[in-house]
Amino acid sequence: MKIVRDRAEARWLPSRHRFALFRLWAFARLKNAKAEPRPGLMLMVDADQSAVESYTASMWIALTTIAYVASEFAELLPLPIAIAVAVPIGIVAMQVPIYVMGVAILPAIQAIARTRLVVANFNSIFLIALHVVVASFYALERTWVRFVAWQFLAVIALNAFAAIIVFLLRGPIARLESEYGVTSSSAN
Amino acid sequence: MSWRKRFGVRGVFWRQFLRWATINVPPWIDPPILGFWSAAFLLWRDGRRGVMTNLRAIKPGSSWIVTFFRTYRVFCNFAWTIADNVRFKELRATPDWDFEGVEHFESLRSHEGGAIILTAHMGSYDLGAQLFAETTTRRIVMVRAPEIDPDTRRHEEELHRRTVGDAVKIDFSTRSSELALDLLHAVQDGEIVAIQGDRVMPGIASLPATLFGKETSVPAGPFALAMAARVPIYPLFIIRLGRRSYRLLVCAPIEVRRTRDRAESFNQAVEQWTRSLEKVIAASWHQWFEFAPFYEESAA
Numbered sequence: 443m444k445i446v447r448d449r450a451e452a453r454w455l456p457s458r459h460r461f462a463l464f465r466l467w468a469f470a471r472l473k474n475a476k477a478e479p480r481p482g483l484m485l486m487v488d489a490d491q492s493a494v495e496s497y498t499a500s501m502w503i504a505l506t507t508i509a510y511v512a513s514e515f516a517e518l519l520p521l522p523i524a525i526a527v528a529v530p531i532g533i534v535a536m537q538v539p540i541y542v543m544g545v546a547i548l549p550a551i552q553a554i555a556r557t558r559l560v561v562a563n564f565n566s567i568f569l570i571a572l573h574v575v576v577a578s579f580y581a582l583e584r585t586w587v588r589f590v591a592w593q594f595l596a597v598i599a600l601n602a603f604a605a606i607i608v609f610l611l612r613g614p615i616a617r618l619e620s621e622y623g624v625t626s627s628s629a630n
Numbered sequence: 631m632s633w634r635k636r637f638g639v640r641g642v643f644w645r646q647f648l649r650w651a652t653i654n655v656p657p658w659i660d661p662p663i664l665g666f667w668s669a670a671f672l673l674w675r676d677g678r679r680g681v682m683t684n685l686r687a688i689k690p691g692s693s694w695i696v697t698f699f700r701t702y703r704v705f706c707n708f709a710w711t712i713a714d715n716v717r718f719k720e721l722r723a724t725p726d727w728d729f730e731g732v733e734h735f736e737s738l739r740s741h742e743g744g745a746i747i748l749t750a751h752m753g754s755y756d757l758g759a760q761l762f763a764e765t766t767t768r769r770i771v772m773v774r775a776p777e778i779d780p781d782t783r784r785h786e787e788e789l790h791r792r793t794v795g796d797a798v799k800i801d802f803s804t805r806s807s808e809l810a811l812d813l814l815h816a817v818q819d820g821e822i823v824a825i826q827g828d829r830v831m832p833g834i835a836s837l838p839a840t841l842f843g844k845e846t847s848v849p850a851g852p853f854a855l856a857m858a859a860r861v862p863i864y865p866l867f868i869i870r871l872g873r874r875s876y877r878l879l880v881c882a883p884i885e886v887r888r889t890r891d892r893a894e895s896f897n898q899a900v901e902q903w904t905r906s907l908e909k910v911i912a913a914s915w916h917q918w919f920e921f922a923p924f925y926e927e928s929a930a
Contacts, residue, residue, distance in 0.1 A: 443724055453726075460658055482729030486874075490657035491726065493873035497661050504662040533666045536659075544654035566656035 444487040446622045450478035456615050457624055458491040461499060462605035463597075468492070469608075469615055487624050503573065506594050508532030510580055513587035539572050540565050574598060635779060639674045642781035649789070652716045657723070661873070664713060668706040677921040681705075684924055687842045688915045703916045711754045711870055711919070718757055719793035727761060728871065731880035738864045738880060739766050744817030746863045748852050748884075750828040750907055751919040753868030753876055759824055761878065763798050771799045771816050773809070773825045773851075810851065817859040824866075825852045828907060829920060837896055839904045842911075844925035853899050856886040863899070865906040869914050881906045 446452040454472035456465040490496065512521070512528035519527065543565050573594060580591035608615070616625070637643050655663060672678055681701045686692070689700070717723040729735055738745055747762075747770075749755050759770050777783040790800055813823050827848050830836040835854075836847035856863045862883035869877040886899045911918045 443722065445724075480728075482732045484727040484729075486724045486726055488723060490723070491874055493875065496658045496873055500659045500661045500663075503659060530666075533662055537663055537666075540655055540659075544650065548654075561654050562656045565654055566658070569656065569659070 444624055446485045446487065446624070448479055448481050448483055449485070449622065450480040450483055451475040452485045452622050453492075455485075455487060455619055455622060455624060456608070457487050457489065457619060458485070459495050460489045460492075461495065461601055462608045463601045464492060464495040464498075465608050465615075466604045466611075469611065469618070472618060502597070503569070504533060504536055506573065506577075506590055507536040509587060509590040510576065511535060513580070513583070513585055513590075516585070539569055543568050570598070636781065638779070639671070639677065640777065640779045640782060642779060642785050645782055645785050645789075648712060648716055649720065652713055652720055657717070660710075660713065664709045665706060668702065668709045671705055671709070672702060677705075680920070680922040684918065684920055685915065687844050687925060688911060688918075700916065704919070707870055707917050708919050710873070711917075714870075714874060714876075715754045715756045716789075718760065719789060723874075725757065725874040725876050728875070728877045729880075730877055731882075734864060734880040734882055735878065737883065738822075738866075741862070742820075744820050744859060744861045745822050745883075746817065746852050746856050746861055747822060747824040747866045748827040748863050748903060749824060749866050749868070750910070751826055752910070752914065752917045753870045755824070755826070755868055757876065758866070758868035758878055759798050762822075766822075769799060769816075769821045771813065771821055771823045773813065773823065774800060775826075775829070775831050810855070813851075813855055814859055817855060817861050823852075823855065825849065827852055827865075827903060828918075828924070829922075837900050839900050841904050841908055841924060846925045848900055848903065850896070853886050853896050853903075856884070856899070857888055857892070857895065860888070863903070865903060867910045867914075869910070870917055879910065 446455070451472065452458075454468045454475055456468045456472070459465045459468050485491075508525070508528045509532075511532040512525045515524035515527050518524075544561060547568075548561055548564060577591040577594040577598075580587050581595060582588070583591070619625070635641055651663075678701055681704050682697050685697050685700050685704075689697070692700070714723075714725055718725075738747070749758070755772070759772055763770050777786055787800075817823055830847050830849050835850040837850045837853060839846050839848045852863060855861075862885055864883050865881040867879045867881075869879060871877050884899050884902045887895050889895050
């Protein structure tokens with residue numbers, strides 16, 4: 443794993459981010475960042491290193507799931523109670539696909555294909571794909587939950603658009619990162 | 631009864647589950663999942679009460695509800711720390727590091743001959759030992775309390791054997807008499823011995839100390855070893871700053887002088903250690919993973 447030493451602004455390296463939207467944002471921040479020398483600092487270059495990205499993306503998935511669960515309970519209960527009930531159920535529900543995938547589906551795929559997969563990456567793709575399917579379902583509802591579903595699909599579309607921009611900017615991004623000793627092969 | 635042991639809070643199931651989760655769960659979705667499981671572990675009555683008792687001494691005058699939420703924060707930090715540790719061992723996912731007390735760290739690294747690292751149950755001492763092992767050619771011997779559950783102990787030993795090289799050796803504080811000689815030889819051979827100095831296990835020699843105004847005790851071993859081998863003790867703390875981000879804090883070394891009055895020499899060294907410990911815990915109380923009361927009056 444690549445390490446950048448003594449340079450605090452390297453926290454904005456795009457390679458320290460997973461999603462295109464965050465990579466693009468990080469690129470903009472790093473391009474405009476002033477040098478912040480900090481002796482004794484060691485920053486790892488890994489796609490899952492950004493705390494802001496992790497908290498934002500995970501809370502977004504959690505809140506979206508909670509909203510779906512709350513919308514189901516809202517047919518039976520007053521909305522505030524439905525939301526209160528939905529919080530723990532939603533947080534459990536968002537984990538279920540990972541457990542199902544990890545316990546049953548991925549081991550079966552690995553056994554059939556006789557290959558080892560990067561399981562967390564597969565789970566990541568599966569989780570997002572599943573959320574897209576669920577959002578497509580709720581987007582057709584007539585209640586408030588359709589707005590939640592549409593915002594989810596909009597963010598996914600925005601991230602896809604950001605991915606195109608990141609691809610087009612791959613040259614400038616690589617040049618900027620190389621100033622920190624990061625090459626495309628050393629990141630991740 | 632064996633299934634109860636297996637699924638109990640110290641049972642092997644949770645270690646296996648954690649290992650499985652670190653491999654299967656996408657890292658970017660960790661926060662709510664770890665938050666949820668930390669809340670679930672608040673059901674562990676003994677651990678919760680132990681942390682709450684300690685927090686009442688560290689932050690006196692706080693209401694029950696505030697102390698309860700602080701306890702949840704301690705559990706959350708513990709969950710993050712052990713997850714980071716397993717992720718490092720299994721996937722080599724390394725956190726960011728920030729060094730404080732660089733001059734003492736450099737002094738420890740360049741110190742000729744052996745040395746003792748005195749640390750506490752804070753942050754991830756496993757990660758810290760690994761980091762240190764990777765920046766020095768000397769071997770580290772970590773002394774720790776063994777897992778109570780035999781299956782959990784086997785699981786941890788197997789994980790260590792498979793994922794950690796020879797640079798870090800783990801020894802257990804329960805076999806005190808033979809261990810003392812082994813450690814003396816290790817230090818005399820120029821190795822670094824890392825010991826947790828904030829908890830005394832039953833059957834281990836201890837020295838009286840005062841922490842947050844409460845009478846307590848600290849292990850006598852590191853101080854006796856430092857005196858016997860004439861090596862310095864470096865107080866070193868690993869503090870979690872945030873997601874995948876840690877600080878390695880090294881304090882000024884403690885010298886345990888050989889004088890006619892051994893008790894006084896020990897007292898001075900213990901006082902210097904508890905001063906460092908108290909300062910660090912006061913600033914990072916949410917990371918002191920001491921799940922049993924540290925002072926006698928509430929333990930009784």
